[in-house]
Each structure stands twice: as structure tokens, then as C-alpha cells.
Amino acid sequence: MLNPKEFTERDKFGLYNGMEVISVEKGRAKTRMEIKAHHKNGIGTVHGGAIFTLADLAFAAASNSADDIVTSISATMAFTKAATEGVLFAEAWEVSRSTKLVTYEARVTNASNEIIAAFQGLGYIKRKV
Amino acid sequence: MLNPKEFTERDKFGLYNGMEVISVEKGRAKTRMEIKAHHKNGIGTVHGGAIFTLADLAFAAASNSADDIVTSISATMAFTKAATEGVLFAEAWEVSRSTKLVTYEARVTNASNEIIAAFQGLGYIKRKV
Amino acid sequence: MLNPKEFTERDKFGLYNGMEVISVEKGRAKTRMEIKAHHKNGIGTVHGGAIFTLADLAFAAASNSADDIVTSISATMAFTKAATEGVLFAEAWEVSRSTKLVTYEARVTNASNEIIAAFQGLGYIKRKV
Amino acid sequence: MLNPKEFTERDKFGLYNGMEVISVEKGRAKTRMEIKAHHKNGIGTVHGGAIFTLADLAFAAASNSADDIVTSISATMAFTKAATEGVLFAEAWEVSRSTKLVTYEARVTNASNEIIAAFQGLGYIKRKV
Numbered sequence: 001m002l003n004p005k006e007f008t009e010r011d012k013f014g015l016y017n018g019m020e021v022i023s024v025e026k027g028r029a030k031t032r033m034e035i036k037a038h039h040k041n042g043i044g045t046v047h048g049g050a051i052f053t054l055a056d057l058a059f060a061a062a063s064n065s066a067d068d069i070v071t072s073i074s075a076t077m078a079f080t081k082a083a084t085e086g087v088l089f090a091e092a093w094e095v096s097r098s099t100k101l102v103t104y105e106a107r108v109t110n111a112s113n114e115i116i117a118a119f120q121g122l123g124y125i126k127r128k129v
Numbered sequence: 130m131l132n133p134k135e136f137t138e139r140d141k142f143g144l145y146n147g148m149e150v151i152s153v154e155k156g157r158a159k160t161r162m163e164i165k166a167h168h169k170n171g172i173g174t175v176h177g178g179a180i181f182t183l184a185d186l187a188f189a190a191a192s193n194s195a196d197d198i199v200t201s202i203s204a205t206m207a208f209t210k211a212a213t214e215g216v217l218f219a220e221a222w223e224v225s226r227s228t229k230l231v232t233y234e235a236r237v238t239n240a241s242n243e244i245i246a247a248f249q250g251l252g253y254i255k256r257k258v
Numbered sequence: 259m260l261n262p263k264e265f266t267e268r269d270k271f272g273l274y275n276g277m278e279v280i281s282v283e284k285g286r287a288k289t290r291m292e293i294k295a296h297h298k299n300g301i302g303t304v305h306g307g308a309i310f311t312l313a314d315l316a317f318a319a320a321s322n323s324a325d326d327i328v329t330s331i332s333a334t335m336a337f338t339k340a341a342t343e344g345v346l347f348a349e350a351w352e353v354s355r356s357t358k359l360v361t362y363e364a365r366v367t368n369a370s371n372e373i374i375a376a377f378q379g380l381g382y383i384k385r386k387v
Numbered sequence: 388m389l390n391p392k393e394f395t396e397r398d399k400f401g402l403y404n405g406m407e408v409i410s411v412e413k414g415r416a417k418t419r420m421e422i423k424a425h426h427k428n429g430i431g432t433v434h435g436g437a438i439f440t441l442a443d444l445a446f447a448a449a450s451n452s453a454d455d456i457v458t459s460i461s462a463t464m465a466f467t468k469a470a471t472e473g474v475l476f477a478e479a480w481e482v483s484r485s486t487k488l489v490t491y492e493a494r495v496t497n498a499s500n501e502i503i504a505a506f507q508g509l510g511y512i513k514r515k516v
Binding site: 013053 | 178
């Protein structure tokens with residue numbers, strides 16, 4: 001399994017947008033993003049795409065391991081609260097894993113631990129080698 | 130309603146990531162993104178978050194008008210095909226609109242018109258003034 | 259591929275709830291249900307579970323063929339309009355098919371062709387020997 | 388708030404399909420269903436529509452209270468494991484509540500506490516009186 005720094009650097013879209021993997025273990029990972037002007041949408045709150053990406057990055061870091069490549073096949077997000085400043089975190093954890101499929105959930109929260117979004121993602125497992 | 134150029138410039142997250150609103154009318158909009166290295170994930174394909182954002186931006190441009198602000202409250206995306214190079218487009222259209230809620234769908238396609246992702250989004254309508 | 263009558267009779271949950279497959283071809287199918295008192299929820303409208311099932315049945319009929327068994331792995335539904343009486347229809351169609359996965363969409367409509375719900379489903383393909 | 392027996396009896400679709408609300412408190416509820424032949428799909432496992440309904444019923448019981456009517460506006464379900472016999476349970480809990488919207492999650496489990504499905508639902512709040 002890659003360490004958080006390696007995950008952060010390999011994920012170019014997350015990196016370009018100031019997102020960081022801050023912890024990763026088998027089936028669980030956490031990401032972080034400091035809100036900047038370039039994360040905002042047309043009405044001045046953090047873009048749904050940025051919030052989604054932060055959760056999806058946690059999902060990717062948590063679901064990929066030394067032996068498997070897991071590619072996201074679908075994801076759902078409920079946006080529960082607008083965010084405008086400070087830091088956002090996402091944490092993803094495994095709900096189920098079969099031979100070919102994984103299900104994950106994630107939460108995006110702010111520094112006050114308020115829930116900003118709730119995520120559910122499905123991944124397809126490709127065995128390496 | 131804003132014109133495509135105004136939408137593009139107001140949406141800072143889309144703008145920062147090289148996304149552009151290329152057409153907008155009431156209930157329908159189209160966006161475009163040229164795939165660059167900074168759009169990729171850790172396995173070298175376009176990041177789910179970038180694909181999601183491109184569709185979400187089309188949803189936002191299509192659903193917001195002169196009189197309403199529509200904020201995304203949930204969204205689902207099925208990732209049907211990996212993308213690695215060239216141009217991606219997203220087109221969003223309105224499925225339903227009630228007093229308080231809208232439902233939209235969107236498709237992300239590549240230059241060969243292959244479907245890269247299918248999106249469904251719900252928005253909450255806040256009346257301006 | 260089974261004909262509509264065979265599909266209807268094999269799907270015990272649909273059958274028990276008065277749902278019928280009325281047409282089926284490769285990648286597309288249609289179902290029908292006459293609203294009865296036993297389809298309602300606690301506030302007197304058709305239960306989300308009944309609407310979901312009608313769409314899911316169309317998805318199953320459309321995605322299963324002579325050579326494959328497709329099992330639903332995830333589904334999303336936007337409920338756009340309440341229904342209380344008359345007939346409901348669902349139509350499902352294929353959005354994508356890869357070696358292992360299919361994506362479908364479906365619409366539930368009433369007799370006036372108003373959209374009651376919009377559905378997106380993913381299925382996993384098990385090859386029949 | 389209605390008691391579990393009242394919820395069970397008011398929800399005609401759940402009742403007709405042998406589903407029962409077994410506990411309910413503000414923001415949390417549990418349902419139960421004994422698997423019968425009429426819950427099955429065409430391949431002999433419990434129908435996705437039945438599993439969805441069991442979770443949706445828990446969501447409805449948990450989200451409706453003395454003062455509000457909450458109607459489901461969208462829902463997503465990941466089907467993680469097939470079920471064929473015994474008893475299924477669903478438990479739903481509130482993730483967020485704003486003035487107009489609620490987000491819920493639910494799990495469907497079997498008697499061995501294995502996860503059969505993971506559910507996310509959004510509801511729109513209509514104030515009574």
C-alpha cells in the first residue's frame with residue numbers, strides 16, 4: 001500500500017486542487033483540503049465537484065492496496081451543508097468487498113465536525129499481475 | 130440568464146480546472162474540457178472528480194436562471210468508460226421542475242461521442258428576491 | 259430471451275404486486291402496474307418502493323438475455339411527482355455495456371406521460387456457461 | 388410520532404409485503420421482513436425492490452414525526468450481498484436535517500448481521516398545519 005504522501009503525489013487532479021491524503025490504512029483513508037478561492041462555484045460556496053473529489057480521493061486511497069486496482073464505477077453524494085471557508089476533511093471506509101466489487105461510504109466534514117456531504121461509492125476490483 | 134462566457138468565469142473551480150461552458154439555454158447546457166495531465170488520477174485516467182465536475186457545471190449552468198438560484202442537493206454518477214486523452218463534453222438537461230426542486234440528467238462524452246459517464250442531479254430552488 | 263409473459267411470471271415480487279412486463283427486446287423493456295390500495299404508503303401516495311420495483315423490473319427484463327445473468331448492484335431513483343391513481347409505466351434502456359458491467363436508465367410515467375421518477379441502475383454480468 | 392404498530396399498519400405497501408416497523412424514535416427506525424417466495428426475483432434471490440422497500444420504510448418511519456411530513460425525493464441503494472432465506476432487517480438513521488431537507492442512511496442486514504444493502508435517502512419536509 002502506498003503511504004499518504006505517495007497517494008497525494010500520484011493523484012494529479014487532487015494535487016492540482018490542493019487536496020492531500022493524510023492517513024491511509026486497509027479499507028479506510030482520510031483526506032484534507034484548505035478552501036481557496038479556486039474551489040468555489042458561481043454562488044461563492046465550495047463547488048460540489050471539489051467536495052465530491054475530496055471524498056472520491058479518500059475512497060481511492062482506502063480501496064486500492066498492494067494487490068488490487070479498484071476503479072470507481074459509480075458514486076452518489078448528498079450535499080448537506082454549504083461550505084465557504086476553512087478546512088474540509090473527507091473520511092472513507094469500506095462497507096463491503098466481494099470478489100469483484102467494493103462498496104464504500106465517506107463523509108465530508110468541516111473543522112467544526114459538521115457534515116458537509118455524505119458519499120457512497122462502488123468500485124470494481126482488477127487484480128494486479 | 131448568464132451567457133456561456135459569464136458562467137465559465139464565475140465558476141472558479143471549473144475555470145481553474147480548464148472547464149468551459151460552451152452553450153446554455155433554459156433547462157439545457159453544455160460544457161467542455163481538454164484533458165491535461167492535471168486531470169488524471171493515480172492510475173493515469175481522468176479523475177472521477179473531474180468528470181463529475183464537468184457534468185455538475187453543466188447542471189449548474191442549465192438550472193440557474195435570472196430568477197432562481199438552484200443549489201445542488203444530491204448527485205449520482207455512473208462511470209461507464211475510462212478517458213485518457215482528447216476532449217470531454219458534458220450536456221445536462223432538465224427532467225422535472227416543481228416549486229422547490231429540479232431533477233437533471235447529464236451525459237459526459239468524448240470526441241467520438243462515446244459515453245464516459247451518466248449523471249443525475251437534484252437541485253433546490255431558492256427564489257431570488 | 260424470455261418473452262414478456264415469462265418474465266412477468268418468473269419475477270415473484272413483481273407478480274405479487276400486480277406488475278407486468280409488457281414488452282422486452284435486447285436492451286429495452288417496459289413494465290406496467292395499475293395502482294391499487296396496497297401500493298400506497300402512509301400518506302396515501304404510491305410507495306417509493308413500488309415505483310422503484312416497477313423500474314427495477316424493467317431494468318431486469320431489459321438487461322437479462324439468453325446468454326447472461328445480470329444482477330443489480332446499485333440503483334438510484336429521483337422521485338419527481340407523487341402518484342395516487344391510474345396506471346404507471348416504467349421503461350428501461352441500456353446506456354452502456356462492458357465485459358462485466360451494464361448501466362441502465364429508466365423512467366416511470368403515468369397515463370398522461372408525466373414523469374413520476376427517474377432511475378439509474380448498474381448491473382454485474384455473470385456469463386451463463 | 389406514531390408507534391411501530393401504527394406505522395406498520397398505515398404503510399399499505401409494506402404491510403402487503405409482510406414488512407413491519409419494529410422500533411421507531413426521533414431520527415431512527417428499524418424494520419423487519421421474513422423472506423417468503425413472493426419476495427423473490429426471477430433468479431431466486433430477494434428482489435431489489437423488496438430490499439429497497441424495507442429500507443425506505445425504515446427511512447419513512449424515522450423521518451416522519453408529529454410535526455412534519457417528510458416525502459422521499461431521491462434514494463440510492465448499493466446491493467452488496469444476495470439474500471435467499473431467513474429474516475432481513477433495515478435500520479435507518481438521520482445524517483442531516485435543515486429547514487427543508489433531510490438526509491438519511493440505512494443498512495439492510497440478515498440474521499447473521501451481514502450487510503445486504505446500503506441505502507441513502509433524501510427527503511423534503513412539509514410542515515403540518
